Amino acid sequence: MGKAYTLRGRIGEQEASKLQVGDVVYITGEIFTMRDQAHLKALETLRGGGRLPFDLEGGVIYHCGPLVKGGKVISAGPTTSMRMERSEGEIIARTGTRCIIGKGGMGAVTLGALARHCAVYAEYPGGAGALAARSVVRIKEVHWTELGDPEAVWVLQVEGFGPCFVTMDSHGRTLREPLKKGVL
């Protein structure tokens, strides 16, 4: 087993660089939920020369469509990250996102982008939505609600959000050998 770290606030290059495959991270600060439609919309905006209404520089993207009711997060586990593989490399390159959290692993394009831009990919236990919701202190902002609740960008203030297992680090390493065989 690797080391355990708590990441607070915006993550710097040095901090991301020390994280190794097998380490466990806990997040205290802001995370941005982004899944299928938010990735598409963000890329469309950025490619068109526009700016996002939220700042991902040094930030954490969480592949998650939370269950939200009455301004409260009820359940918020990760969604399958591989669906975002076609967008994630460019998202990282264009926004300076430092950490991606999801489940199930990602592919070679993301792995390359993580190495080039010094970022990491970590996994939260899949399906553990009720557990994850306990780490959410409050909803700070919500963007792009026209995409529907699961697809909107929820900016969540979290405290000790984890365990998130680093499965792809900024040095081109992955936890799962099968990635190389294209199984994931």
Place this chain on the structure above:
Amino acid sequence: MRAEDIAEAIRIMETELPNDVESALVRCRNEEEGISREVLEAILENVRIAREGRVPMCQDTGSLVFFVRSNDRCGEIFRAIEDGVAMATEAVPLRPNIVDPFSRRNTGNNLGRGNPMIHVEPSPDGRVWIGILAKGAGSENVSAATMLDPDQSVAGIKEFAVQAVRKAGAKPCPPIVVGVGVGGSLDEAALLSKRALMRRIDEPSADAFVSRLEGELLREINSLGIGPMGFGGKNTALAVRIEAADCHTASLPVAVSIQCWALRRIFLEADGKDVRIRR
């Protein structure tokens, strides 16, 4: 059967994991080590938090599938189901998951064209019986169907099911339950593979041949080593469940419905006004 009964059954289904599934997860946790064991610890803690806090265990509260047995009043039952789903979406609450396939616009209440999915068959004893399955998309997205040639026989069925699980890898939140539908037609096989997920995972099939095949498939799948959440280990699947129907002499349809560890199913039985919830 009233909408309130449906909504209450959905609440229990989404917040309380069936005991056969929880027991199987506990056994897996005891057999695994390292990260695989840690994720199972987190999952079991999550199951406790959801049950005690009466909140959905997973934010993906799924597409809702209803298996109805009734000899009459189907219109009334359909309305109770639709109203119950809308009611549960507000009260449990459920995540609004249903969107237009082209525009991706969310309907907001989990109702829509073809949703919830309702399958009806006659009731053998005249009572109304409703089975409900909440099917998350992470596992549904890696489900698969094929039309084998009859000469591919049982070996072909096994190979297709094992390949589906291998290709799915970590995506469907293993340890999974694998529902296999064999025979019928393309659509019938798919439906059988879903019905298979309604069976308890701690009781073998009454059919000796099917029971043996389920055991063999489970061993082959677990020898893949994908493990909990794809972190490696002995437990890729908790169980394999097979349902079969007769088919055309020229066909061998096979469908595999992959189910995440959060196998959320529940049953309602109505005898007149008396409605009972069964797990």
